[in-house]
Amino acid sequence: xxxxxxxxxxxxxxxxxxxxxxxxxxxxxxxxxxxxxxxxxxxxxxxxxxxxxxxxxxxxxxxxxxxxxxxxxxxxxxxxxxxxxxxxxxxxxxxxxxxxxxxxxxxxxxxxxxxxxxxxxxxxxxxxxxxxxxxxxxxxxxxxxxxxxxxxxxxxxxxxxxxxxxxxxxxxxxxxxxxxxxxxxxxxxxxxxxxxxxxxxxxxxxxxxxxxxxxxxxxxxxxxxxxxxxxxxxxxxxxxxxxxxxxxxxxxxxxxxxxxxxxxxxxxxxxxxxxxxxxxxxxxxxxxxxxxxxxxxxxxxxxxxxxxxxxxxxxxxxxxxx
Numbered sequence: 001x002x003x004x005x006x007x008x009x010x011x012x013x014x015x016x017x018x019x020x021x022x023x024x025x026x027x028x029x030x031x032x033x034x035x036x037x038x039x040x041x042x043x044x045x046x047x048x049x050x051x052x053x054x055x056x057x058x059x060x061x062x063x064x065x066x067x068x069x070x071x072x073x074x075x076x077x078x079x080x081x082x083x084x085x086x087x088x089x090x091x092x093x094x095x096x097x098x099x100x101x102x103x104x105x106x107x108x109x110x111x112x113x114x115x116x117x118x119x120x121x122x123x124x125x126x127x128x129x130x131x132x133x134x135x136x137x138x139x140x141x142x143x144x145x146x147x148x149x150x151x152x153x154x155x156x157x158x159x160x161x162x163x164x165x166x167x168x169x170x171x172x173x174x175x176x177x178x179x180x181x182x183x184x185x186x187x188x189x190x191x192x193x194x195x196x197x198x199x200x201x202x203x204x205x206x207x208x209x210x211x212x213x214x215x216x217x218x219x220x221x222x223x224x225x226x227x228x229x230x231x232x233x234x235x236x237x238x239x240x241x242x243x244x245x246x247x248x249x250x251x252x253x254x255x256x257x258x259x260x261x262x263x264x265x266x267x268x269x270x271x272x273x274x275x276x277x278x279x280x281x282x283x284x285x286x287x288x289x290x291x292x293x294x295x296x297x298x299x300x301x302x303x304x305x306x307x308x309x310x311x312x313x314x315x316x317x318x319x320x321x322x
Contacts, residue, residue: 027091044285100112180303
């Protein structure tokens with residue numbers, strides 16, 4: 001009943017074009033990836049507890065206040081990251097309104113509603129992270145949840161671009177689609193291992209002496225080797241997928257996505273190597289997180305391109321001469 005009332009209200013809005021729907025979905029991808037990057041900035045600047053309470057920044061105030069114990073820089077960085085949540089929420093709301101008003105198919109609506117739902121979940125995880133004093137596993141969960149949202153937002157963009165009245169078209173044999181899914185699983189392993197490296201690394205998110213942040217007590221070199229080996233496995237799967245797709249013949253959009261993804265993964269590997277031999281400088285951590293979001297979006301785009309919906313044109317009958 002509430003949903004019907006919501007539909008009646010949405011019907012008062014102008015009908016969005018396909019271009020507007022795609023732009024709102026693209027805004028969701030950018031905002032979700034952006035909050036991953038700003039979260040990395042919070043971590044490397046040790047601003048994780050710049051706002052030591054949640055949902056308020058300080059007890060009795062939702063905004064930063066003049067507290068000598070917390071530097072102004074840390075307050076500003078953490079509060080700015082929290083403000084970006086409103087931009088993420090706005091983009092999620094816009095895409096829901098756009099696809100609902102356009103009366104898109106149920107699959108598109110389901111992905112669209114996952115966006116605000118994921119934002120709420122992220123806010124809850126963020127609150128737990130602050131209230132537990134940046135425990136390493138809560139920080140890892142916070143980042144991984146954002147990465148999942150980047151994947152879902154990319155799939156949503158692909159689904160919106162497909163016609164609702166089209167028919168499902170398979171662009172690659174089933175074994176290659178399963179290989180693409182396996183590469184996604186390998187990517188998930190790379191991301192999890194990456195958060196463990198950060199949890200044991202030098203960037204704890206806060207440098208307070210009175211309340212030091214608990215770190216993952218595993219030798220960081222061991223975790224780096226695990227992270228790099230998983231990355232090698234992920235890259236190997238992508239290379240095998242490339243040979244398979246070219247063997248069976250593939251379309252130009254799929255080839256483009258594949259080449260872009262391979263370039264992104266190789267760039268990420270290079271950044272990781274430089275990080276390792278330069279003692280993990282803060283700026284490279286931010287670039288590495290940004291590259292990770294790009295790899296996730298690239299893998300999701302490739303996965304979505306292998307099974308699409310295509311509009312079938314019904315040929316009109318040719319008139320016979322009398």
